Amino acid sequence: MTPPSPRILIVGGVAAGMSAASRARRLNPDAHVTVFDRGEYVSYGACGLPYVLGGDVPRFGEEGWDALVARTPGQMRARGVGVRLRHEVTGIDAGAGTLSVLDRDAGRTLTEPYDRLLLATGVSALRPDWAQTELGGVHVLRDIPDAQAIEASLKGARRAAVVGGGYIGIELTEALRSRGLSVVLLEQAPEIAGRALDTAYRRRVREELERGGVDVRCGVSVEGLTGKAGRVTGVQTSDGLVRADLVIVAVGIRPNVELARAAGVRLGKTGAVAVNTRQETNVAGIYAAGDNTEAVHRVTRRRVHVPLGLSANRMGRVAGVNMAGGDATFPGIVGTAIFKCFGLGAARTGLTQAEADALGLKALSVDVESTDHAGYYKGAQPIHVRLTGEVGTGRLLGAQLVGSPGSVKRVDVVAALLGQRADVEALFAADLAYAPPFSGVWDVLLVAADQLRREL
Amino acid sequence: MTPPSPRILIVGGVAAGMSAASRARRLNPDAHVTVFDRGEYVSYGACGLPYVLGGDVPRFGEEGWDALVARTPGQMRARGVGVRLRHEVTGIDAGAGTLSVLDRDAGRTLTEPYDRLLLATGVSALRPDWAQTELGGVHVLRDIPDAQAIEASLKGARRAAVVGGGYIGIELTEALRSRGLSVVLLEQAPEIAGRALDTAYRRRVREELERGGVDVRCGVSVEGLTGKAGRVTGVQTSDGLVRADLVIVAVGIRPNVELARAAGVRLGKTGAVAVNTRQETNVAGIYAAGDNTEAVHRVTRRRVHVPLGLSANRMGRVAGVNMAGGDATFPGIVGTAIFKCFGLGAARTGLTQAEADALGLKALSVDVESTDHAGYYKGAQPIHVRLTGEVGTGRLLGAQLVGSPGSVKRVDVVAALLGQRADVEALFAADLAYAPPFSGVWDVLLVAADQLRREL
Numbered sequence: 001m002t003p004p005s006p007r008i009l010i011v012g013g014v015a016a017g018m019s020a021a022s023r024a025r026r027l028n029p030d031a032h033v034t035v036f037d038r039g040e041y042v043s044y045g046a047c048g049l050p051y052v053l054g055g056d057v058p059r060f061g062e063e064g065w066d067a068l069v070a071r072t073p074g075q076m077r078a079r080g081v082g083v084r085l086r087h088e089v090t091g092i093d094a095g096a097g098t099l100s101v102l103d104r105d106a107g108r109t110l111t112e113p114y115d116r117l118l119l120a121t122g123v124s125a126l127r128p129d130w131a132q133t134e135l136g137g138v139h140v141l142r143d144i145p146d147a148q149a150i151e152a153s154l155k156g157a158r159r160a161a162v163v164g165g166g167y168i169g170i171e172l173t174e175a176l177r178s179r180g181l182s183v184v185l186l187e188q189a190p191e192i193a194g195r196a197l198d199t200a201y202r203r204r205v206r207e208e209l210e211r212g213g214v215d216v217r218c219g220v221s222v223e224g225l226t227g228k229a230g231r232v233t234g235v236q237t238s239d240g241l242v243r244a245d246l247v248i249v250a251v252g253i254r255p256n257v258e259l260a261r262a263a264g265v266r267l268g269k270t271g272a273v274a275v276n277t278r279q280e281t282n283v284a285g286i287y288a289a290g291d292n293t294e295a296v297h298r299v300t301r302r303r304v305h306v307p308l309g310l311s312a313n314r315m316g317r318v319a320g321v322n323m324a325g326g327d328a329t330f331p332g333i334v335g336t337a338i339f340k341c342f343g344l345g346a347a348r349t350g351l352t353q354a355e356a357d358a359l360g361l362k363a364l365s366v367d368v369e370s371t372d373h374a375g376y377y378k379g380a381q382p383i384h385v386r387l388t389g390e391v392g393t394g395r396l397l398g399a400q401l402v403g404s405p406g407s408v409k410r411v412d413v414v415a416a417l418l419g420q421r422a423d424v425e426a427l428f429a430a431d432l433a434y435a436p437p438f439s440g441v442w443d444v445l446l447v448a449a450d451q452l453r454r455e456l
Numbered sequence: 457m458t459p460p461s462p463r464i465l466i467v468g469g470v471a472a473g474m475s476a477a478s479r480a481r482r483l484n485p486d487a488h489v490t491v492f493d494r495g496e497y498v499s500y501g502a503c504g505l506p507y508v509l510g511g512d513v514p515r516f517g518e519e520g521w522d523a524l525v526a527r528t529p530g531q532m533r534a535r536g537v538g539v540r541l542r543h544e545v546t547g548i549d550a551g552a553g554t555l556s557v558l559d560r561d562a563g564r565t566l567t568e569p570y571d572r573l574l575l576a577t578g579v580s581a582l583r584p585d586w587a588q589t590e591l592g593g594v595h596v597l598r599d600i601p602d603a604q605a606i607e608a609s610l611k612g613a614r615r616a617a618v619v620g621g622g623y624i625g626i627e628l629t630e631a632l633r634s635r636g637l638s639v640v641l642l643e644q645a646p647e648i649a650g651r652a653l654d655t656a657y658r659r660r661v662r663e664e665l666e667r668g669g670v671d672v673r674c675g676v677s678v679e680g681l682t683g684k685a686g687r688v689t690g691v692q693t694s695d696g697l698v699r700a701d702l703v704i705v706a707v708g709i710r711p712n713v714e715l716a717r718a719a720g721v722r723l724g725k726t727g728a729v730a731v732n733t734r735q736e737t738n739v740a741g742i743y744a745a746g747d748n749t750e751a752v753h754r755v756t757r758r759r760v761h762v763p764l765g766l767s768a769n770r771m772g773r774v775a776g777v778n779m780a781g782g783d784a785t786f787p788g789i790v791g792t793a794i795f796k797c798f799g800l801g802a803a804r805t806g807l808t809q810a811e812a813d814a815l816g817l818k819a820l821s822v823d824v825e826s827t828d829h830a831g832y833y834k835g836a837q838p839i840h841v842r843l844t845g846e847v848g849t850g851r852l853l854g855a856q857l858v859g860s861p862g863s864v865k866r867v868d869v870v871a872a873l874l875g876q877r878a879d880v881e882a883l884f885a886a887d888l889a890y891a892p893p894f895s896g897v898w899d900v901l902l903v904a905a906d907q908l909r910r911e912l
């Protein structure tokens with residue numbers, strides 16, 4: 001039972017943590033809700049960081065990062081949520097129901113009792129051995145201080161190397177080009193965009209980067225850095241030396257689970273925190289939400305670790321409701337993601353063909369090229385769609401779209417149907433909107449569904 | 457039973473007729489498929505006509521209308537489909553299984569036997585008594601000749617009056633403004649956009665027209681026309697004389713059902729041809745498809761008459777498959793529509809609140825204003841969403857969106873879910889795509905669903 005005036009403590013104040021805090025306090029105004037964050041910024045849109053760097057965000061305030069802040073600590077406090085910045089939670093005593101919290105400014109450790117505890121500790125950027133350096137100009141990007149450090153390194157920088165061609169690497173590459181740098185994008189795998197897209201679709205993204213003046217090198221591994229006078233000067237790779245006065249390390253992330261593990265909270269096979277649909281961990285009173293936490297994939301019914309903004313916010317809300325004594329469940333994800341790359345948008349949902357194959361599903365994909373709106377209407381741009389379904393059952397498994405940025409959000413149609421475990425026929429039967437400025441009479445999704453249903 | 461080499465005759469060669477012809481012939485290469493059309497153009501995108509007039513379609517060929525033509529008669533013939541232009545079907549002898557066809561050039565009537573007959577006769581534009589005139593410069597817009605006549609009238613025209621503020625009236629109004637005319641839009645109802653949208657959303661469209669320099673006058677009825685030397689000079693209205701040297705009559709349409717009625721084909725309550733899900737009429741061997749035909753509304757399960765491009769194409773395909781001996785069914789519609797108006801897009805699906813009320817459903821709507829992408833990302837535009845659900849059951853009933861043209865196609869997410877008879881919770885649980893250039897972290901549809909589910 002939740003006490004009438006529970007003490008709700010939250011570790012981490014970005015997407016999941018702040019969503020939970022707001023929701024808990026709204027549901028139960030008697031709850032004592034406090035958020036601890038080891039940093040200086042809370043409640044901001046981390047997904048916007050590359051765009052601030054790229055100049056796509058009109059800036060407010062001296063530092064310019066305020067634009068990303070959804071609510072200031074003052075605004076949270078006005079809503080009855082305590083916010084303690086520069087407070088690092090160093091330990092959990094689950095038996096006693098207390099946290100050890102290091103006040104970094106005062107240099108002392110507090111003991112804070114809780115009735116409900118949320119671990120919203122997020123992820124950290126991986127730093128391979130070669131990136132463990134004192135050299136200036138080498139950065140990862142996870143939070144506002146990281147972005148501020150990149151901004152500082154941009155002054156006078158002319159050549160950048162971005163290591164890692166995932167979403168963040170791609171977004172940062174575009175940002176650095178927008179700032180006038182020459183950019184080499186280094187990717188260890190044979191193609192960029194990681195496991196996000198099947199090969200042919202990754203290649204389109206790569207071509208767009210190249211059209212944007214980026215030197216994309218795939219199949220290249222990084223062996224070390226070179227430096228001079230404390231500043232990075234290049235990246236040593238299997239393909240030779242790449243000169244760079246700014247290096248971004250975007251090779252992946254890992255969930256921040258040290259606190260959880262030490263408290264006896266069970267981790268899943270993915271390495272992230274395991275929870276039930278109420279965001280409860282195996283330890284009574286301890287919840288987890290956000291990028292550090294697993295989710296159920298509604299297509300495969302497996303537990304996955306896909307840290308993305310909407311899921312983090314949604315998990316946080318669910319945790320907040322439940323910690324405050326309500327009852328909410330997280331529906332799971334279907335693996336939807338979207339990113340922009342210069343004049344191209346790319347989106348995916350469900351499973352790629354490669355992912356379905358790896359799971360042993362009998363999957364089939366069709367590829368369709370069409371235009372984002374009626375071919376005869378001005379400005380029509382190509383759009384490429386891969387639709388994947390299950391042989392035998394006819395079930396929809398996933399979609400990938402690459403096209404003009406304005407056209408690829410139609411991935412949401414497939415995402416919504418995946419949540420219903422709908423079949424390809426259901427997509428084909430959908431009464432989608434048509435007028436020449438918006439789509440062809442047969443939207444490209446319908447064209448793909450028609451072809452796939454006949455081949456399944 | 458379908459004969460092995462059936463004679464399939466099709467009356468009307470635009471969307472439904474040509475879709476049926478192509479599909480029938482592809483499914484059964486032994487079928488004899490012939491399309492009769494009383495006009496000179498077949499297989500063209502009629503929805504594109506306002507955009508050709510407005511200059512939004514790059515033109516090919518002397519007349520410029522070729523851009524809208526999906527397949528020429530020659531291309532259809534190469535696919536084994538006979539196409540007879542300027543051939544008007546004047547009667548059906550359902551007992552004998554024959555058509556009477558007037559060859560307008562030769563001036564003689566042929567008798568054509570059929571095994572399967574498709575009525576794809578479309579709709580006609582209504583011409584009220586006041587519009588039954590010999591005056592030049594007064595037009596409706598249904599087909600390419602209508603558009604060509606408007607194009608001819610545009611020469612030297614300076615002032616236009618568009619009578620009727622439905623989709624076509626709005627699209628033509630924009631087109632005429634693009635061509636440099638001053639335009640008065642006259643609407644009898646208190647607001648434009650007919651029954652497409654609830655009142656507040658219609659008003660936004662009206663305001664956009666006004667921002668585009670259009671003089672919009674609602675609650676005004678037309679009483680007659682004035683003319684001089686055989687040309688229209690104005691419209692006499694309940695609000696006084698509106699001077700105009702070009703008048704577009706866009707007050708509505710009616711299904712072309714004379715042939716059907718004379719042949720004993722049953723019409724529905726809507727006045728359009730009644731069919732089953734295989735597009736069969738009550739008369740053996742006679743099918744109907746397209747704008748002249750009713751469809752089942754999947755939300756209300758009632759028969760409706762909503763003539764739109766996708767439905768016409770889809771019905772045509774279904775009829776084509778079945779006439780050729782296959783088995784296909786039309787899934788019905790959910791009432792999706794979309795239109796552009798200067799810098800605004802408007803879309804709807806399912807039921808409006810007013811429509812739900814009129815049907816006696818216990819419906820509730822929420823209205824949400826957000827931005828089409830992350831508010832901090834450059835170029836964010838407002839988007840207004842109304843989401844409607846059923847009290848008690850929680851079922852999703854419909855959505856209306858008004859926002860930037862690039863943002864309103866997300867209506868398709870709701871359209872797809874309506875086809876699944878999904879509830880508002882299912883929309884709220886959808887894993888929609890998020891990145892700052894594409895949407896807020898909570899897409900406006902999720903924001904609306906969250907609010908609606910809590911109020912239902």
